[in-house]
Structure formats: structure tokens, C-alpha cells
Amino acid sequence: MSGQSKLSFDGGWEYAPAPQDISHIQLEKKYGLFIDGDFVAPESGNYFETINPATEKPLAKVAAANGADVDKAVRAARKAFDGPWSKMSAADRGKYIYRIARMLQERSREFAVIESLDGGKPIRESRDIDIPLSAAHFFYYAGWADKLQYAFPGREAQALGVAGQIIPWNFPLLMAAWKIAPALACGNTVVLKPAETTPLTALKLAELVRDADLPPGVVNIVTGAGDTGTALVEHDDVNKIAFTGSTAVGRLIQQRLAGTAKKYTLELGGKAANIIFADAAIDQAVEGIVNGIFFNQGHVCCAGSRLLVQEAVADEVIQKLKDRMETLIVGDPLDKNTDIGAINSAAQHKRIDEYLKLGQEEGAEMYQSSRPVPASGYWCRPTLFTGVSQSNRIVQEEIFGPVLAIQTFRTMEEGVTKANNTPYGLSGGIWTDKGAKIFKMTRAIRAGVIWANTFNKFDPTSPFGGYKESGVGREGGLHGLSAYLSLEPRR
């Protein structure tokens, strides 16, 4: 089998550089906090740098919000909620959200470039996925604003008030859209905290919100690290917390919220199994595995970070996968040919490295592509581990990098048991040509999103969220509305 599937790239051909032009983007040297419709300096006067992980060079200085800043933002949000935002007709609220969607589409390339600069993801992904999907989320939820009475039979849908939202660094703008769009459509106002390594597109979104002429205070954006998030979670006048991030932090938030009346949704970690049956279309499955684990450098909570392959085709699948990995270009996120960009931060780079060491110490065999990576910046070659066992930490724990752990199985039951044997339950993938097997498997996998003969697809109409320790609640679609509403009996 070996070698047969391999495409030959030995002819001396190389990809010519295809750099994305960045001259048209506008970045300030320094960003304040977006509170009550304006950028304001932080109370402490402290700023931190956000860097480009592909070059390790600073991009801008960003304000560090403390408790007083968060309080100011929550007050502004409360004032806007009690004032213009509640008094406005639902249809008009919807029109403002539509306006955000449209302006985001108009400025999409600028946002894509900044997303890739700040977070390290390939421009191909920020341009074709992150930004268009963000706009689509605003467009989808805008239309819900004046239709909520049809979403929950027998219930009176009422806004909650002020929503505190904390988002991660892997899909900075998309996560902001996932959080802000449904919150506003349901009539809430928001205070959003972007991740400290990727604040720029959220701040650009703040500019856009200002340009779209939303009433001041409806959207507030406070940048900072973990303590900023803590201040938001603990603020007495916040009615709802929406968090996307690690299970460890989600658990702390759930504990902090104990005894309060705050509603919460948690989108946490995952360790999804991509399950390949012998009767699958193998070439498509290999593409699905690649997309599942190497998309966005593997910085994806629903990544297919475990491969379960049926024994009969294991050698073939692994060989084809290795061959395909050799063709993946790791490098400059702003080159349109790049497949795998920069690891988001030094801290994450270190964490992935530790797992690479750990996997080998646990006795697994590591394979990495031989492609070159740039000298400066944070990079990780596409990596897979074979010879792992179910109890290995690289099988049980979320690595959040381009690292795949491969196991085999014989029977369907064994595949299901292995797939379900982690504390997580966010997503799963199934590859087979048999319809009945798809339905049996999709039902047996304990996870909130199942991709059958595809992987890592997202849409604003499609509910997303986890079982077990992968979180509580759903985002997206009709189901995503309930997280931002109080649903009292209709009298």
C-alpha cells in the first residue's frame, strides 16, 4: 500500500508566494475599552501588547480592564437595557443587527487580515470561514428579533437584561458574533470580553457597532486577561454569563455562579473521535481527518483529535494520512497557499510541546510531517501518534493543537465504547457508506454535534454545544435563543 497513494511533488515545483495585501487595513497603535459607545482609557492606565504569533512582533497596545472598568461597562449596558434598547420595537432592534451583518460583509477582507495577523490562522480560513460566518450569524439572528413569540410554544419570551460574555482566542470574531448576535436579538445588552491574545477583531467590531449607530451601551467590549473575566462573572448586575473556553475554567465559573440567579451557558472542551469504518470512502475520509484536526492549527474545541479507524483499513488510512500531511503547508498565515498557520501564542505553543513529549513518554509513536517551518514565530508541524491506549493522557485530554491520536477498533461496539470513553461530549465524526450504520452510530455517540461523512462544518442555523463535561446549553439556531431569554408561561 505504501507509496501508492502518494502524490508526487518531486518535480521541483514549489508554490509561488501568494501574499495577501495588508496595506488597506486600519489598526490603531493603542485601543481603549469600548464602553457606552466610546473608546475610553482604562481606570488603571494599564495596557498590554497583542502580538502577531507568526512574527512575535507587537501589533497594538490594548487596555487592561479592571473591576472598575467592568463595573462601568455593566452600568452602561444596564442603562442601555432599561433605556433605548428595551423601548425600541423588536423590528428596529433587528434592523440594527442586520446593519452590523451588512457592514461586516462590506469590510470582511479587512477583518480577515486582522484576524490572521492577531491570531495566526491562515487567511484562507479567516477569509472563507471566520468572517463570512460571523456576518451570517448577525444576519440570521437579526431576523429573530421580532419573531421570538413563535420560537417557544406556550411561553412568553422576555429579555434577561445584561449579558456578560467571555470568549476564547481560537475564533475571535466568530465567537463574538455567536455571543452578541443572539443576545441582542433577544433584547439584551452585552459586555463582551475577548481573549487577551486576540482582542483586535472584537475592537474593530466595536468600531463597526459605533459606525452602525447602535445606542451607546448596547454593546460594550472590555479587554483584559482572566481577572477581567472574573470581574464580569462576579458582577452583581449581570443577568447571564456566556462562556466559551476550557472545561477547567468553565467549572470555576459554574462554581462562582452558585447561589446567584444568573443564567449561564458553557461551551467547553472536547476530544472528538473521528470514526472511520472499513466501508468508508477512504480518500474523502482522509480529507475529513485532515480537516478535523489540522483546521485552525487544531485550535478547535470540536476538533477530531482522536482517530478511530477500523482495523482492516488502518494501514491504508494511516499511510494516506501521512502522505497527505506532507502536502500541508505550514507557514505565513497571510499567504493564501498556507494550510496551517501559527500557533496562537507562546503559552499554547509550550502546552502543545509538553503534550508531544508526554505522548512519547507514554509510549506512543510520534510522526510529524517533514515540511519546513519558519524560523521565528510559533509553529507546530502536523503530528500524529500511533500505538496509544485509551487511558493515555493524549487520548483523554484536550491538546488544542495539530496533534492526532490514532486508535483502531474491530466492531462497531468497540468503536462506540472507545469514542464515548472520555469526560467530553462535544462532537464526533463517522465515515461509512452504509446509511443504517450512520444512524446507529450518530445515535450511539454521546456528543452534541455529529458529522457524518463530513467534519467541522458550522452554520448559524445549526445548534452547537456539548454533552457531559463539554458544556451546558446550545448556541446557534432556534435552540440558541433560549439561553438569552426568560421563558415564563404565557397567561
Place this chain on the structure above:
Amino acid sequence: MSPKAASKRVPVAKTYKIYIGGKFPRTESGRYYTVTDKSGDVMANICQGSRKDFREAVVAARAAVPGWSSTSAYLRGQILYRIGEMLEGRRAQFIAELTSQGVASAAAEAEVSATIDRLIYYAGWADKYQQVFSSVNPVSSSHFNFSVLEATGVVAILAPEQSGLLGLISNIAPAIVGGNTCVVLGSESLPLCAISFAEVLESSDVPAGVVNILTGFKEELREHFASHMDVNAIVYCDDEQNSGAEIQQASAINIKRVISRVDRRWDDAENDNPYLISDTQETKTTWHPIGR
């Protein structure tokens, strides 16, 4: 017990047990607490269930999840209906138990009737809530995409203190009609109906382990209900001494779904609604490519 003066016959008193995995053991701990009637006479030595009883009940509940959650909706509906039928036939027993625990006889009669009616109400939802809450999602790529509800898994229920029968069933029925299994702690002060209800379940084709019922002290057991790693959701109905906050705190250990149903009037018709079912359901979204 029944009035001794009415007959010379010595009545046969029932030993109240707990209900785990379709069996009726006494608590493994050997502990008990006494429930007395209005005149102070001993009615029963109730099991003071232990953490170990709870853990064994969770094992039974977990083992019952695959079978019960994949039982057809039609059959689940029939089984809930069957519980209602069995309870109807035992009205007198339950009314007597409620009155012996201090409930006025008209109120006891009303409570038993409401309980039966609520079982029939939820029986009817078995093959309907899925259609109310599921969706086909119009994604913009060429995929067929749909979302359905699935049972969360094992649900721990701390039943309401003040409503020994109706409150108990109002929490069990929506959990099990949706394919969950449960471990329930009955009312501490009104425990008789909880155990007698287990006997109804036993004769209603409810598979072993689907409902497990313990008696004991909430203050001792709620922490274990909330912190158990193999429980997916917890329902609580009382919030004395900040216990709600403690439950929420302990539940975070495995990101349990926490459902608070405090300060409810269990005889209110508002407890008849499918959102009590969706409280212990997960939404699963499935994608599959379609040709253009």
C-alpha cells in the same frame, strides 16, 4: 397504622424499604428514622439511606440508560400510562398514607387524583415532545442538518419536602418520559408514598433501574447527589439553609445540568408542560452531505 379499636384483628404493618435496581433492600447502613402519626404512634421505621445506597442506585440507573433511552416512544408512553393505571387501582392506599401523615382527607384525595392525571399527561408527551423541540436546520452548505433531543442520562432528584406524592411524581415523570433514568430522594418528613410508589412502579413494566427511590436525610445526602461523577443532571425542589447554592457548587465537578424547581405549587397546572421534559434533554445536531 389503622385504628386499633376498629377491629380485634392485629393488622400487618408494612416494612418500608428502599428501591434500587428493581429490588427492595433495606439500607445497607442499617440505619433508620421513625415516622409517627398525629397521635405520636410509630407508623414506620424508614430507611435512613446512605451514600453507599446512593452510589449503588446510580450504578443501577446508569446500567438502565441504554435500554430505557432506546425504548420506543410509544412504549415509554404506554409504560407511563400503566403507572397511572396501577396508581388508580391503589387510590385508597395512597389516600390512607397521606392522611396518616397529616394531610386532610379531601386534600389527600385531590393529591392522588392529580398525581394520576399528571402521569397520564406526561405519558401522552412520550411520542410528541420530540416533534415540538426538534428541528431541521436550513444550513447554507449542501448538507442535511437536523437537531433532535436525547436523554441527558442519569438524573438525581431531590424530591420536594412538602408534597410527598404529587411533588415526587411531578419530577420523576418528565425525567423518565424523556428516556432518562433517575435516583430520587423522597420527602424526608412525608416518605411513605415514595416507597409505596416504588411498589407501583414494580408492577408497571418499568424496567429495573429506571427509577430508584431512596429515603433518608437531605442534609446528609444532597452533597453526594450533587457531586457524583456519573450523574448527568440534578433536580432540586427546596432551598433551605442555602442548600441550592451548595448543590450548584458541588455539581460543577462534572458540569452537571442543575435544575432548580423551588417554591412551586405542585398542584398548579403549570407543572403540566413539556419544558419540564426538555430540562433533562440534550440537543444533538447531525450533519450529512447531500448532492447538489
